[in-house]
Amino acid sequence: MTETQGPAGPWTSAVALRQALARREISAREACQAALTRIHAGEPRVHAFISTSGERAMARAEALDRAPVQGPLHGVPIALKDNIAVAGMRTTAGSMMLDSYLPPFDATVTRRLEAAGAIIVGKTVCDEFAMGSSTENCAFGPARNPWALDRAPGGTSGGSTAAVAAGFVPLALGSDTGGSIRQPAAFCGVVGLKPTYGRVSRYGLIAFASSLDQIGPIARTTADAAFMLDVICGADPEDATAAESAAPSFGATLPGAAKGLRIGVPRHLLSSGIEPGVGARFDDALGELVRLGASVSTIELPHSHLGIAVYYIVATAEASANLARYDGVRYGRRAQAATLAEMYDRTRATGFGPEVKRRIMLGTYVLSAGYHDAYYVKAQQVRALIRDDYTRAFRSVDLVALPTAPEGAFRLGARTADPLAMYLSDVFTVGASLAGLPAVSVPAGFTDEGLPVGLQLIGRAWDEATLIGAADAFERATPWVGEHPTQFGAA
């Protein structure tokens, strides 16, 4: 089992791997080869990837070994969710519509990560156009949870969280619209960070709901996530919502502390529907934060119970507009038909899967004449009330704590027949998305069935530093990030 130790091992952090690369204890080629070997051995069980890019990765590793060690992620193998563009590399967003799409440009995050020396080893499984909570809406088959292969890894960034949890790569990117980084991070026992809306450029992220979508890091430690955020954040001429960050280094502020932090818990949201094991681990986590010097108080977020309703109006409305571009003309799939109008209708009927069609229909309905004000405008108003609740709460607390998900990973197939039940697994994550706030899920132990549980911390807009500091302190005081699924790591 020598492979499980040393810098090329499956559980080595990105920070430690980068140090070993800088000291030339390991080459980028060796690090990359080790990751590809683990993927080759583990993929038949996990299915974390839609596409892998081994040849391109090894060529990049060899080029990096000929260059001085400079970039902050020099030689670190990473995975990208398959809704993030890499020039010339198949990018499907989990949809048959984009089955053979080759982006002509890099996403801004892709460009920044490669400039920092990261090596992309593949594109991960996600629900079609990032719509779902389990990866079961992926047109190319779901990923499996490395902790229990008959269970969902969560979604929609479940391929990325599974790849990190199984020890394939230390870092991956996900995207989060209503919880799609945090919920799968919780299900897979890894760290998932959704930055403040505007912290990271969305250029090259295949759009789902533009007022909510945000790219963020997935890692096995908070420190690794922080260093990855340092690389990807900041203003971008290609995305007007991406804000300038003056020389930020979230990684450099670590180790973090929880001492003196005021943490608010919206107890009224926790009254029902939570699996007992999740509730118990959440209470344990609050106890740990108190031992670390934080204070915990009860807060009210009076409109948060409306989060799912608001989210499924706003997100589907935006999706129906964003997905209008898939018309069979410029890229993607085209169905044969005699006229242009028939070609549109059939292309979209055959290219989109059931959940995407459902959301396009719902979004089109809430935007249609006669319903626009009653649903869409009303939801935008309630969204403002949800945001205002958080603004008010952050006058008396520094962070808000919630379980990331109300349950451990559910079985594959258990939810697919009931779309509304699937939507409800986002109940604790949509609030931060609607309000545009940064939030992190960190491992907080296991349910009685041995499934990972996540602690979610939500911060003030632009205050990732406090969030990351508290998550790092919690992580170092508890054993959870050191736990790995037993059947992975030997290869």
Added chain:
Amino acid sequence: MTPRPLARADVLHIARLARLDLSEAEVERFAAELGTILTYVGEVQRVDTTDVTPMSHAASPTPPESEAPAAGPTWRDDHPRACLDRSSALANAPDASAGLFRVPRVR
């Protein structure tokens, strides 16, 4: 409120707006599912939102560490720049000819 299926005519109208050619089975399924989901999300209609400005985006005031003074989007200068060349732009097209996207007859 008990969920009521969407009327068949409404499903067909929405599908037409969304340019989706639905099968008969899909029309039936979406009528039931959209009815259930719309009843659930219709909860928002019971909230008093008098004088509440709709929130159309999530951009928060500029980060405290930023030099930029104003909140909201950061606009770049409006200068012509390099863009995709024609062959790259056409590379993913299902059908192209003479440097153009080709589509079936408009009728």
